[in-house]
Amino acid sequence: MNAVLFYSTLGIYFVATVAYLAYLIKPRETLGQASRWLITAGFLLHCAFTLDRYLEAGRTPITNLHESLSFFSLSIVGVFIIIERKYKVFILGSFVTPVALILMLVSTIFPTAITPLNPALKSKWLAVHTTVAFFGYATFAVAFGAAIMYLIQEHFLKSKKLGAMYQKLPSLDKLDDINYRCLTFGFPLLTLAIISGAIWAETAWGTYWSWDPKETWSLITWFVYAALLHGRLTTGWRGKKAAILAIIGFFVLLFTFIGVNLLLPGLHSAQSLDFLARTKKSSFPIWKPIVSHPDFPDGN
Secondary structure, three states: OHHHHHHHHHHHHHHHHHHHHHHHHOOOHHHHHHHHHHHHHHHHHHHHHHHHHHHHHOOOOOOOHHHHHHHHHHHHHHHHHHHHHHHOOHHHHHHHHHHHHHHHHHHOOOOOOOOOOOHHHOOOHHHHHHHHHHHHHHHHHHHHHHHHHHHHHHHHHHHOOOOHHHHHOOOHHHHHHHHHHHHHHHHHHHHHHHHHHHHHHHHHHOOOOOOOHHHHHHHHHHHHHHHHHHHHHHOOOOHHHHHHHHHHHHHHHHHHHHHHHHHOOOOOOHHHHHHHHHHHOOOOHHHOOOOOOOOOOOOO
């Protein structure tokens, strides 16, 4: 049942993404409405999949790369639906839903089996820490989509080549406002995620911070978005500069979320490194599984 729900969700996300991309080419109201209904149906089915896995596992399903990538995708779609309805910009889906779809596709390459939870991870902080982090990440993903749109629209204005694409995209002010609103919502969530992770680490391991690669890159990600928020609030950073930093921040975030687990061995990398050891058949010590750490253990 769990597999059926997962692949049904994946299928609907694919169709919804195609519909949004078609809307980008021919922005018709009926196509926009159809895209909205498709992505909403996919989101509800994705919620059903997550709930089913929660009931089967008896824990929050965010403890390995398959689950965490799926939950990240779910969070992005959920935040996007809220933003899209608030600002009434169907075309934003043309730049955001592909990200959610790609994350779902990537999640399929990792083991899907439900494994026993490390005793150190059996804590109320698991759900709090990871859920807050993912919704913070999701708002930055939507900001990333809006930033891409902003740079495209600004290019058309500066080049004075106001073609068909220019007519389809929202105004620069609206795109900048979406970017700013996502930042002001996502940054406090990211801050809370780091604080809750530190508290969880102290209760489980006796230390708030160990400078594990994941912790270090989480802090780097925090500083990138802190700089962007500070710039907007104090020096009036807007427009192109804010859009570029939102894009850079999201790539740093992706490296923190996925790249660190796969490239930098540490306390958070147990299942991801074990997976690479099996798939790459590596004999190097770097690929040996390492005990999980409570702060984003396997891909969060």
